[in-house]
Amino acid sequence: MLLRDPVHGLITFEAEEEAILVRLLATPEVQRLRRIRQLGLTNLAFPGAEHTRFAHALGAAHVMQQLIARLRKMHDALPFWQRLTSDRARDALAAAFLHDIGHGPMSHLFEAVSAGGGRRDPGAAPSDSVSGIGNSTAARSHEEWTEQMLLDPNTGVHRVLVEDDPELPRRVARLVRGHHPLPYLARAVSGTFDVDRCDYLLRDARATGVHYGRYDLPWLLQSLRFGEATDDGAPGLAIDGAKGLSAIESFILARLFMFQQVYFHKSTRAAEWMIHAIVNRATDLLRDGTPLPHVPPGLHSLALGERLSVEQYLALDDQLLLETISAWRDCKDPILADLCARLRERVVFKTFELFAEAASPDKRHEAHQKVRAIAEEEGLDPDLYTALDVAVDTPYSDDRSLTVIFGHGRAHRPAEVSFVLDRLRDETLTRTRLIFASELRDRVFATLGQ
């Protein structure tokens, strides 16, 4: 299989151990990823951000292939039972390719809804706000769906995997969760520096036109070496400090920049909130028995708090959700119709960012109450037309999933030896914003200052 890719240029899967990717490609679960954008509604702020999770899955498998090639140049140093056999390579490629099949529509947002059984109390406190990428609850949920699809004997991916080996679905599922007897392989699928991040940073940067997300992937791969052995004797991944320290620094900074510029962009956050409000409103209506046009069965089940079947979940994608929202513009509930019409015509909610002292838990809550009051005075439901959004990320947690080694020395955590990372370690990046319908803008700005 030969593919052209805007990020990596040429992608080829021609080796025997890569043949499984060609077969997985044809499954409905993988093809569905064509209908889910990598960055949800980020295309509202960055018109180029139309790239899909399908392209990302191919990219992640390609990075894994490059990583395997690099590891194999080094693995003669290992005892033979720790080396990267063809079987292990195939497992890792499949895991890289399939790691995202459990994603619901609209990026990570939908998971938050489904995880909570379709009901939330919006706008109350930071932890209730629109969940962001990296939100741990959401992340777990999406991985659960991935696991379920891998293990369900009725899915296409399961059938393809068991053709090779009955144990493969389970092994791939464990790999996706970051578990494998070889720590260096486990960390490559899920860790600070994993093939998922390696691809999405480059892909998101290119699609949005934000340059800061670029880092030097070939050099980073070339700087890899095996790290210290873990308890059971197999080594983890490490960076050769003399070569690769800047590479890993710029990788981590790239991620920080993408959060600041793209993932936490105000329009994206506001639009995601709107989807949220729409789903919440529809849920309430459906529970009350109000009929709505064009309700996809999966959404209906969610609204009623029923557990979705894999089949129902798979039927949900960006295309379906957006068409549903399009259809609801004509529904009888004026609020739902209004919210759907706004989103369809891209009349996105506005935001007011809170900094420093004003962003403290008490102050932001207070500010939100003011905004809620304004909404009410204007005749808008404050639960749906306003929100307090606290987006949080830790750009660099100094875990031990990737160590740095100089010469024959011992393994260091990156922050121990990096000028920049030492200063970023475990620091938290927070963006606090009030979100509200655009017609409230003047009053909100007048009330909150500026």
Next chain:
Amino acid sequence: MLLRDPVHGLITFEAEEEAILVRLLATPEVQRLRRIRQLGLTNLAFPGAEHTRFAHALGAAHVMQQLIARLRKMHDALPFWQRLTSDRARDALAAAFLHDIGHGPMSHLFEAVSAGGGRRDPGAAPSDSVSGIGNSTAARSHEEWTEQMLLDPNTGVHRVLVEDDPELPRRVARLVRGHHPLPYLARAVSGTFDVDRCDYLLRDARATGVHYGRYDLPWLLQSLRFGEATDDGAPGLAIDGAKGLSAIESFILARLFMFQQVYFHKSTRAAEWMIHAIVNRATDLLRDGTPLPHVPPGLHSLALGERLSVEQYLALDDQLLLETISAWRDCKDPILADLCARLRERVVFKTFELFAEAASPDKRHEAHQKVRAIAEEEGLDPDLYTALDVAVDTPYSDDRSLTVIFGHGRAHRPAEVSFVLDRLRDETLTRTRLIFASELRDRVFATLGQ
């Protein structure tokens, strides 16, 4: 307005004459372009090709802005009534931005269907085959829709334009068709070297990952000068030969390469045929009164040969059409359900390319008959499950829309002075293929040889 774009990097519309773009951006007609991919189903072959006509419209306006800046550095040479006033600049920017609003879903394909009243006799002769980009009938049709939207007093774009000047809709419509008292401006909107091509070549090249479509836009703009005066005294566009000959050569070759590699790609052509077959089948069923689920009103009108309203046409987009196809998988007609299921799961029809003698009108017709016979033997309707596809393009027609001038000399046609273009002038690039359901592949290849 500030935007990041994967192709041009930074796009800014901040000048007074550009303010109209910000207002046009918010209209439903422009926002709809977010739901129409630039390259239809090309994403089946090139996973990155998800970019929309919306992003392209912004890019075309950006190129126009750059072109205007360049023309203004030169226009002091013109009598003042031929210069690029703010009003003329605004008109040109609006035309560049709106030139594609008339596009139907699925790239150019849908126009062919609607142009023909929803009915064609497939698979008979080259001229009946799936219409490609550049197909003149289709192109006319899409420009007609654009004109209608501009002139219809109920559209958002019309309302924005008349706010500035009651005559603006008409002037923009004329510009989109390539008519303007100033030939140099007319050719910039519609000509061999127009802002549409300038943007789409770069955008399609980047999204597909096909490098050949790149050419040197800044250098090309810098090489521009005014050409010879036409009858009424105003000059056309010309290239300064000493500077820009290679730039214009590589621009034209870029287009040739994109046709060879992307626009005429076999999977794209086959998938477009499938959409075609689906629409034809649905049309037949609807005419016979067979009920189908989820039929968008516009599609229904088309099937019955009724003229679509602007509103109906605007409701049609890629998202809606793909969701409709998704819904039809469960319809009662087994053939339509089958075709829709194939497309949804990306089981694309196969192709067999005919070269040289085998591609002559007689021979290709004969070959098609053989493939039709095979389909019938396998129980498949040859009108829907096979097609003869003849894709034709003339990479370089030596028109006079862009001339080349050396020093103070006279204007030459590019081919007169270009080593490469002289050899390509008016040559025709043809790709002849048989398209057929994938299960027929072995028999077709066995019959037609290889």
Next chain:
Amino acid sequence: MLLRDPVHGLITFEAEEEAILVRLLATPEVQRLRRIRQLGLTNLAFPGAEHTRFAHALGAAHVMQQLIARLRKMHDALPFWQRLTSDRARDALAAAFLHDIGHGPMSHLFEAVSAGGGRRDPGAAPSDSVSGIGNSTAARSHEEWTEQMLLDPNTGVHRVLVEDDPELPRRVARLVRGHHPLPYLARAVSGTFDVDRCDYLLRDARATGVHYGRYDLPWLLQSLRFGEATDDGAPGLAIDGAKGLSAIESFILARLFMFQQVYFHKSTRAAEWMIHAIVNRATDLLRDGTPLPHVPPGLHSLALGERLSVEQYLALDDQLLLETISAWRDCKDPILADLCARLRERVVFKTFELFAEAASPDKRHEAHQKVRAIAEEEGLDPDLYTALDVAVDTPYSDDRSLTVIFGHGRAHRPAEVSFVLDRLRDETLTRTRLIFASELRDRVFATLGQ
């Protein structure tokens, strides 16, 4: 004037206020920059780093041109006497173009030699070590030469400048030093974010192949606004925080990365030391009256502690110095001949880096004494064949040359509002190394550990 440039693509100087650049280009002082590499001997470690100060001068003028265009889109907000007139633009362009004409051969190294009268006591203490880019003594010296060339009525640049305005040489000289009644213009020539850095970061990154030095120049320029007024009422440069904070962060990080990867690269530092040792040895010989072949007059004067004339200084360039070193391989002094032969054949001295505690002033001095002892035992002059090299840079000093403003708020220092810069502010990056002849490598490593 139209030029192609590997960094900026197309460079054009066509406006009237830019005409002076075309005339300055033809002067011997500017043409001499073709014979001085931007990065001295860095090409030993990065084979692509052959780019010259001439190309950089063009690039800096181009960035100034872009900056001027941006400032002019904003300067209507200023009282007319603070605006960017054509004369002021011309002055700034000339200053950007000429800011480096005082550079001696071999990057900044040669200045250190000449500044010190050609004699140093090598290898004693950090402050005596090879001076690095950014070394303040060296920087002053090179700017002194620039000033002298601008003011000397016999130079070509002086003659070109006075043709426009008798006061121009003095104004340009003041601008190069960062002095101008308009702070926003002064800081553009010399400040945290000046056109010199803007160009050299991109140029050095591209030539070396080190990606980390890239940042988003167009976005950075677009993010500029006027800052707070200074005492005399004219504003400085500022960044619009909402747009440009990431841009300025990545600019400063780019510089940090280039120091870590390129400017402080061990081979470059070692090779520069070798040039140093060669010049020192030759100086001693010439002072003692030992004849040497092919001594350029300027070098001879330097050796005798005489003040160089502008003419003598201008005759010195990389090409001449390297040919002189080539000729000295055959001189009668075996030590000088040996050092020259090593450099010619790229047998570069080795390094041993000291980290953490081992890099403290006492410890590194102690380590150096051990290396000197080894050199002596091997019959090598420790003053010439060993050195202690302490390279120091402060990636980000939170000066007030560029402020950040959000909305209508007050000006902040970047570190006040930047997550990353706050953590880097005034931190010092230090690389401590011992440099020694390659044949000492094994003994040095055995003695110093590892």
Next chain:
Amino acid sequence: MLLRDPVHGLITFEAEEEAILVRLLATPEVQRLRRIRQLGLTNLAFPGAEHTRFAHALGAAHVMQQLIARLRKMHDALPFWQRLTSDRARDALAAAFLHDIGHGPMSHLFEAVSAGGGRRDPGAAPSDSVSGIGNSTAARSHEEWTEQMLLDPNTGVHRVLVEDDPELPRRVARLVRGHHPLPYLARAVSGTFDVDRCDYLLRDARATGVHYGRYDLPWLLQSLRFGEATDDGAPGLAIDGAKGLSAIESFILARLFMFQQVYFHKSTRAAEWMIHAIVNRATDLLRDGTPLPHVPPGLHSLALGERLSVEQYLALDDQLLLETISAWRDCKDPILADLCARLRERVVFKTFELFAEAASPDKRHEAHQKVRAIAEEEGLDPDLYTALDVAVDTPYSDDRSLTVIFGHGRAHRPAEVSFVLDRLRDETLTRTRLIFASELRDRVFATLGQ
């Protein structure tokens, strides 16, 4: 060995078969290439074109490494005695790395001088004009020097090669000439699509900033397959037509564009002519016994028609030649001093291009006579201050060094199956110019029209 390269990014030579490159790198013959620019005086027209033959040699070896990796993915199809063993790979890598060591200073120009014994009758007929890149006489000569260096037991490269295998110098020399029992390997070192071209097109394009020279190297390599077997049974190189036709087309067009834009640039041709005139004048003076300062021994021998030793030849490089020219500005012969001063200060001769009929042998000779007459009237030696320059290249000769194969079909010549190449096949690109001292410009233009 790890290197960063502006063209290929990361270059690594770490495999055992690549170890010879690390040792070859340290030889004086290879290090000398650091002092020879890839494009001679092209930096006068393109300030970025400072890249050296050293960087190109590394790049060519890198491309060979990539090519070998690709061939090895396919060579299982061959009988084992035709496969790419480690020894063969090493030979090919060495040949790629060393193919240019015979180059004299100033690109190809110097060879023409030395090949002709230092004496030519300038300005008489096209074949006597400044020899260009691709000039067959010159090309032969430079390859002769390469061969001599490889076979001379006193060179560093010879010593490194024989350490591995006494027959290696001879095998490498044969490979550089395009001779090897395996045609696919021979053509990779010297053919229409060889590693030399693959690297220099990309490198020259990037350094000059001319985009047209870029083509898709990874895709081209991926499109390779083995071609038809030759007489002795081993296959040549072929392109898989379905995949790679556009790639090879754009490769050949890239070369055409580089000739038009860069290699045949008027300033480069004029400056090369000036070097030519300088060397001719110096030769005459030296033959007459006139003493000149700073004459490198090699140049002296050349002037007297003596055969150069390898050692003498190796001492000649760009740096030495340019310093010699710098020194000759002060020589006693006013003509030589004048020519040298002009070149040093970049006061390059002007050109007048002849097109169509005016470029026919008779007409151009006539035009040259007119220019010679003007020079004489102005007191300038027409043999030195004027020239007729006819630069000729055949962008695409349809040789059989690379064939195209579709599926299991037979091998085609590229032009048989390529729309573009068919139209370019064996066409000749000619640029005819008169070159003359810049002060003659007005009179020449007045006389010759325009």
